Amino acid sequence: MKSEILYPGAFPMVRVEFGEGEHIKAESGAMVACSPTIDIESKMEGGFLGALSRKFLTGEKFFFQTLRASRGAGEALLAPTVPGEIVVLELDGVNEYMVQKDGFLAGADGIAIDSQMQSMSRGLLGGEGFFILKMSGKGMLVLNSFGAIHKIELKPSQEYIVDNSHLVAWSTTTSYNIEKATSGWVASFTSGEGFVCRFRGPGVVYIQSRNPRGFGSWVRQFLPASE
Amino acid sequence: MVDTAPNALCFGDGFPATGVPCVVHVEGHGLTMAFLHNVHGTENGSDSVPFSDMTVSAGGLDHDQLVVKWNSPTEQRTLYLKNPDLIRAFRQAAPSHLSSPLERAAEQVRQVRKRHRLVWGVVGGSLLALVLGLWFGSDLLVELAVDRIPIEWEQKLGESAYRDFLGGQEVMEEGPVVAAVEEMTRRLANQIPDNPYRFDVTVVKSDVVNAFALPGGSVVVFTGMMKKAERPEEVAGVLAHELNHVLQRHGLERIVKQLGFVAVASIIFGNQQGLGQMMKQLGVELMTLKFGRAQETEADLTGLQLLYRAKIDPSGMITFFERLAEKDEGRVELLSTHPMSSSRAEQLKAELAAMPTVTPEPFVFEWDKIRTSLGVSTSTGS
Structure with a gap:
């Protein structure tokens, strides 16, 4: 299986080439176009309860699509809903990533997707909710962001501070604490940052260059008031 | 490699x-x-x-x-x-x-896990306590809130709903039927000590077998219900039940409770779609259902006592409810869609048996004339 990012930038697509019999899972609605050899199936990843917990705990979709090259080799084009970059990671069986709920676009069949409970402080203040997706296993993992994706590489014990709304994915060898952006409570909120995550390496943190919630509030001011 | x-x-x-x-x-x-x-x-x-x-x-x-x-x-x-x-x-x-x-x-790992379990335990426990507290303590909270609402507010609330309802209905302004209902209401109201409400009873021409009370004292009686009654004591029984809904401020309690539950459910379930929304609806419905039944029983019992004090035969209330439940299973829209269950009737019979006997005082109006004016043949009795 090979993948290639087309039109890198704000409106990319990912082209996945399938050998006969190969298949991937993708976020429901991610398929843009595909060869006639590709069959699209709707699947509740992780069984009914797994899908249910993902839907209600993380806000991810209940069904994933399975794209399967059942009748010969072919290709499929996938794209996320929001404008923003796509990144393809190769998981090797030991590297695991936590992914914020809208960050998953597609994954090889060897990738396991679980919803995992976070600690109370991370759940309350981290901006990702109490449950986030944990990606483990082996194979290709395609993530998408709102805006551009930036990769932060952390050496052991190296620290970096990220605004919580800009998180996309982070490896499980990192650890992070939630803290106020500035020393005072009032300044923390008036600075517009509120809470931030202090990450500590080793590992990789993927961040997005735009804040979806911030964008939502910005758009809201132009919408006509509903009754 | x-x-x-x-x-x-x-x-x-x-x-x-x-x-x-x-x-x-x-x-x-x-x-x-x-x-x-x-x-x-x-x-x-x-x-x-x-x-x-x-x-x-x-x-x-x-x-x-x-x-x-x-x-x-x-x-x-x-x-x-x-x-x-x-x-x-x-x-x-x-x-x-x-x-x-x-x-x-290893100790650090155990500590982290212990802390996670503790925090989630406390949060889960608090949520459970909140739900249980609401279930068992809500009546008290609602009563406290309702006690602080002045009667005038309640009357205004009831009046606006009353006007909305009457707008599309044919009201019977005067005549023997209205006079009879007024007499019954007067006899019942005279037995209520320190009554802060002025009962305003309206007779509506409709075949619907129903009567209802709104917060503040507005009571609506449908002619359909009067046609169904074989004795005036039966109509008086329904009126006594409805007047007690007003006196116990049941409508207001219901509004306060429903508002409170919607707010609490929104906090717990957030603005989730799908299952979350369904759970929220279900929670609110269940709570109001439980509440509704308790109110009906209270109105039954206090209604029975009111009939007794007004020297109106209280058995009329029981026979009327029982007959409706038997004859028109599921078809009669009686008393806020709460059909008379046999257990409710049994409870009322037991209550009545415990009361000392009283000689009922007849009404001034003639029931046969009322039925004739309603278009019911008196010879068949139905």
Whole structure:
């Protein structure tokens, strides 16, 4: 299986080439176009309860699509809903990533997707909710962001501070604490940052260059008031 | 280079930030690592570290990984172990100088897990306590809130609903039927000490077998219900029940309770779609259902006592409810869609049997004339 990012930038697509019999899972609605050899199936990843917990705990979709090259080799084009970059990671069986709920676009069949409970402080203040997706296993993992994706590489014990709304994915060898952006409570909120995550390496943190919630509030001011 | 699946990640200055996957084995003297890719500073893609050179701690996102650090000739290396079997083998083989840091790391993991469990336990417990508190303590809270609402507010609220309802109805302004209903209401109201309400009874021409009360004292009686009644005491029974809904401020309690539950359910379930929304609806419906039944029973019992004090035969209330429940199963819309259940009738009969007998005083109006004016044939009696 090979993948290639087309039109890198704000409106990319990912082209996945399938050998006969190969298949991937993708976020429901991610398929843009595909060869006639590709069959699209709707699947509740992780069984009914797994899908249910993902839907209600993380806000991810209940069904994933399975794209399967059942009748010969072919290709499929996938794209996320929001404008923003796509990144393809190769998981090797030991590297695991936590992914914020809208960050998953597609994954090889060897990738396991679980919803995992976070600690109370991370759940309350981290901006990702109490449950986030944990990606483990082996194979290709395609993530998408709102805006551009930036990769932060952390050496052991190296620290970096990220605004919580800009998180996309982070490896499980990192650890992070939630803290106020500035020393005072009032300044923390008036600075517009509120809470931030202090990450500590080793590992990789993927961040997005735009804040979806911030964008939502910005758009809201132009919408006509509903009754 | 190795073929086996990697079970650990190794980090170092020259390594990628994601770490290099490697296969770690626990040996008698320390750990050996076989890297999947050739990495700089290793011989033939493998490395080893004796126990004497390493330090250990807990690390990773959930503090559930064993972090092994040592200084190689060129740089500091860090190994992240997650596989439970590997960690167990490490603990068994580790010499005594590592046992206390290992124990500290294990203790740290236990502490983190304990704290997680404690916090979630407290939150879960608080939520449960909130739900139970609402279920059992809500009546008290609602009563407290309702007590603070002035009667005038309640009357205004009831009047606006009353006007809305009457707008589309044919009202019977005067005549023997209206006079009869007014007489019954007067006799009942005279027996209510310190009555703050002025009961305003309206007769509506409709075949619907129903009567209802609104907050503030507005009572609506449908002619359909009067046609169905065989004795005036039966109509008086329904009126006594409805007047008590007003006196006990049941409508207001219902509004307060429903508002409160919607607010609490919104806090608990958030603005979720789908199942969350359904749970929210279900919760609110269940609570109001429980509440509604309790109100009906209260209005039944206090209604019965009111009839007794007004010297109107209280058995009329029971026979009327029973007859309607038997004859028109599910078809009669009586008393806010709460059909008379047999257990309710039994409860009222028991209550009535415990009361001292009283000689009923007849009404001034003639019931046969009322029925005739309603268009009911008196000879058949129905």
